Amino acid sequence: MAEQENNGVCSSESCSGCAHADSCASKKVDMTVPANEYTHVKKVIGVISGKGGVGKSMVTASLARLMREQGYSVGILDADITGPSIPKMYGIHEHAMGTEVGMFPCIAKDETRIMSVNLLLDSEDTPVIWRGPVIAGVVKQFWNEVLWGDLDYLFVDMPPGTGDVPLTVFQSLPVDGVVIVTSPQDLVQMIVKKTYYMAKQMNIPIIGVVENYSYLECPDCGKKISVFGESHIDEIAKELGMSVLGKMPIDPKLAEMVEAEKFYEVKNEYLKDAAEIGRASCRERV
Numbered sequence: 001m002a003e004q005e006n007n008g009v010c011s012s013e014s015c016s017g018c019a020h021a022d023s024c025a026s027k028k029v030d031m032t033v034p035a036n037e038y039t040h041v042k043k044v045i046g047v048i049s050g051k052g053g054v055g056k057s058m059v060t061a062s063l064a065r066l067m068r069e070q071g072y073s074v075g076i077l078d079a080d081i082t083g084p085s086i087p088k089m090y091g092i093h094e095h096a097m098g099t100e101v102g103m104f105p106c107i108a109k110d111e112t113r114i115m116s117v118n119l120l121l122d123s124e125d126t127p128v129i130w131r132g133p134v135i136a137g138v139v140k141q142f143w144n145e146v147l148w149g150d151l152d153y154l155f156v157d158m159p160p161g162t163g164d165v166p167l168t169v170f171q172s173l174p175v176d177g178v179v180i181v182t183s184p185q186d187l188v189q190m191i192v193k194k195t196y197y198m199a200k201q202m203n204i205p206i207i208g209v210v211e212n213y214s215y216l217e218c219p220d221c222g223k224k225i226s227v228f229g230e231s232h233i234d235e236i237a238k239e240l241g242m243s244v245l246g247k248m249p250i251d252p253k254l255a256e257m258v259e260a261e262k263f264y265e266v267k268n269e270y271l272k273d274a275a276e277i278g279r280a281s282c283r284e285r286v
Contacts, residue, residue, distance in 0.1 A: 031171040033140050036102055039148040041075075043282055045155050045207070046169055046178040048199070050191030052160040055212040056181045057085045058254065060157040062268040063179065066275055068110050069267065072152035075105060077142050078116035079169055080159040081135045082128045087116045091261035096120055102147045110264035115146045132164035139165055140172050162198045170202040176282040177207040179245065179274075184214055184231040192233075196240050205283045208243035209233060210271065216250045224249070245274040 035041065047060040057080065064074045078086040087093070090108040096119040097104050105113035117138065118124050128135075148154065156173065159165050169175060180195050182188050192209065199206050211233040215224040227250060237244045248254075248270045257266050 032174055033144050033172040036144055036147065038102065039144075039146070039151075041148060041151045041154045043153050043176045044173055045153060045282070046158055046166075046173075046175050046204070047155060047181060048158050048166055048178050048195055049160045049181040050162070050195040051187075052083075054160075054181050054183045055248070056080075056160065057089065057157050058258070059179070059181045059210050059212060059248070059271075060155050061086060061089055061263050062248075062254075062266065062271055063274060064112055064153070064155050065110070065263065065266050065268060066271055067153050068112055070275060073111070073113075073150060075113035075115075075148055075151045075154045077139075077146075077154060077156045078114065078118075079139045079142065079156050079165055081117050081130070081138055081165065083159065084116045084118040086114055086157055087118050088124070088261060089258050089263040090114060091264070092119065093124065094119070102145045104147055108264045112264065113148060113151065115142050136164050136168040139168050143173050162194060166198065167202075170199070170204055175204050177205040179207050180209040180242075181212055182209060182233065183212050184226065184228045184233065188232065189236050192236055193240070196242070206242055207282065208245040208274070209237055210245045210274070211247045213250050214247035246271040 045063070047056055047063065049056045060076060064076050068074050076086050078084045087106065090112065092106050092108060092114060094106060096106055096115065103115070105115045106119055107113055117128055121128075130138075156169055156175070158169055178199050180192060180199075182192050196206060211231060213228055214226075214231055214233075216227050217224055231247065233244055233247070236242075248268070251270075254266065254268070257263050
């Protein structure tokens, strides 16, 4: 009955004719924070992991480089507020500037636009000792107060886990899809599933999973050595219905580019199939 309040889960169709629609607890509330008038982003891609130490920032920057090499305009929102690393990877040590209108992202040498808390601190070594609500507020500001301009892709490098910041990003930003990053360890199945189910519960499309530190290739004979154990990502991805976007080895050359702060020159061949899969898996904007 249209006049009766639905105590279950309401659909948009049932809510449209219900007299209690405005007060019903089951009604979904859109918490998305609108971007400013100077920001026009076509796709927002979140990069997440269930635990730390899996090279999530490396994957974020690699995906950004992949799209940049294909001629797309890209940006990276460094939402890992307490552990920012993106600016240093790109050799950016300047402070972000702003006006009364908003903040400007810093521009890397490959024209990637970057915003991170490290670009606002007096010193890069200053620790960020903030509680969850403050950190969540900063992430929102990085979205709606930064003048991103026209971007084809904005990659959001999130902190590990399923806590405040990932929740804030999923609720406040118009995320079109997420990439899950993991490594070949015994706990991988449980950790990947936690991240997967969080995205599902938040109704965020899952583009696929990247396995980092998948193996080490011997420089002499080319043999692949499973340093962290045998990979099971194919079985897990099949079980969950996900695509495997790539398996990144422990590559000293990539590590050298990070140390040299020249990630803007990186060509990550291990993720070359990710672009096409990503375009097919993203949510279509209405």
